[in-house]
Amino acid sequence: MVEHHPVLLEEVITYLRCEDGKTYVDCTLGGGGHAAHILEKSSPTGRLLGIDWDPEAIRISRDRLKEYGGRVFLVRDNFSNLTRIVKDRGFQSVDGILLDLGVSSFQLEHGKRGFSFRGEAPLDMRMDPNRREMAADLINRLPVRELERLLKAYGETRWAKRVTRLIEGRRKKGFISTTTELRSIVHSAIPAPLHPRRIDPATKTFMALRIAVNEELDNLKTVLEEALSVLGRGGRICVISFHSLEDRLVKEFFRMAEKGCTCPPHLPQCVCHGEKTLKVVEPKPIRPSQKEIEENPRARSAKLRVAERI
Numbered sequence: 001m002v003e004h005h006p007v008l009l010e011e012v013i014t015y016l017r018c019e020d021g022k023t024y025v026d027c028t029l030g031g032g033g034h035a036a037h038i039l040e041k042s043s044p045t046g047r048l049l050g051i052d053w054d055p056e057a058i059r060i061s062r063d064r065l066k067e068y069g070g071r072v073f074l075v076r077d078n079f080s081n082l083t084r085i086v087k088d089r090g091f092q093s094v095d096g097i098l099l100d101l102g103v104s105s106f107q108l109e110h111g112k113r114g115f116s117f118r119g120e121a122p123l124d125m126r127m128d129p130n131r132r133e134m135a136a137d138l139i140n141r142l143p144v145r146e147l148e149r150l151l152k153a154y155g156e157t158r159w160a161k162r163v164t165r166l167i168e169g170r171r172k173k174g175f176i177s178t179t180t181e182l183r184s185i186v187h188s189a190i191p192a193p194l195h196p197r198r199i200d201p202a203t204k205t206f207m208a209l210r211i212a213v214n215e216e217l218d219n220l221k222t223v224l225e226e227a228l229s230v231l232g233r234g235g236r237i238c239v240i241s242f243h244s245l246e247d248r249l250v251k252e253f254f255r256m257a258e259k260g261c262t263c264p265p266h267l268p269q270c271v272c273h274g275e276k277t278l279k280v281v282e283p284k285p286i287r288p289s290q291k292e293i294e295e296n297p298r299a300r301s302a303k304l305r306v307a308e309r310i
């Protein structure tokens, strides 16, 4: 199995201020990379609550973290249920929360999960296998306009219209069910001389579908709000994002919480009564060093934002 290199590891450990006796939540446990280091740095009694909705992540991490014994609590759930998860485990509040968004290497490399365009697999892309709709369902069911909007918004690709048109034509011949079918549609939608050189032309389409299938932006919005109710005073939240929409959402949420308002922008007036809930620790996002990017190219688009509960 391909090992997942935890992104911005040193920075996360430093900003979370991992210490003995404290309690941390890793909302995106994955292969347990960040979690293992948090446990190491908070030895000998610091506790870690690890959440992931992918049963495979829980299985891998349970094995990887077994040496930490009773200091580790693993839960298979959607991190958007953070408050309930934390209370169910009997914690009053926590000292640090980590969100490392996106997919894990084991999900990308697993032949049957459909996250990657390398190799043939069913167009699935569900991180939680209990979710109702797979990528193939969306591709074949969504009205063309909606599909185009989704590819444009989440994939930030200028070829969304052409890709969608080809998908529409292909749908008339039958169900699009595999990663290779979708990849070849995207390849033929983009004129060959304009194919990007550094990434596969299908990268952005696959990313957009993954975000939609897993409702990643909605879950992020919810977990940020939930984090406010479980973080103790002085506790920190670290969010690593790989997509500009996610980063914008985190930046905006932190800014509003610092100003003392977390109401959604569509509300005509503030209903949260202006309580300041967070202090932004670094105004600019923290980026991986050149050395880290060379060693782990997956880190290149990562941005870390940190805020502290007040």
Ligand SMILES: C[S@@+](CC[C@H](N)C(=O)[O-])C[C@H]1O[C@@H](n2cnc3c(N)ncnc32)[C@H](O)[C@@H]1O
Pocket: 004, 005, 006, 007, 027, 028, 029, 030, 031, 032, 033, 034, 035, 051, 052, 053, 054, 057, 077, 078, 079, 080, 100, 101, 102, 103, 104, 105, 127, 219
């Ligand atoms: C980038 S990986 C985390 C890797 C981890 N930090 C490590 O070092 O191994 C992201 C993980 O978050 C999980 N995930 C994404 N959205 C989730 C959600 N809404 N609820 C729970 N887990 C989620 C994915 O299943 C995946 O395993």
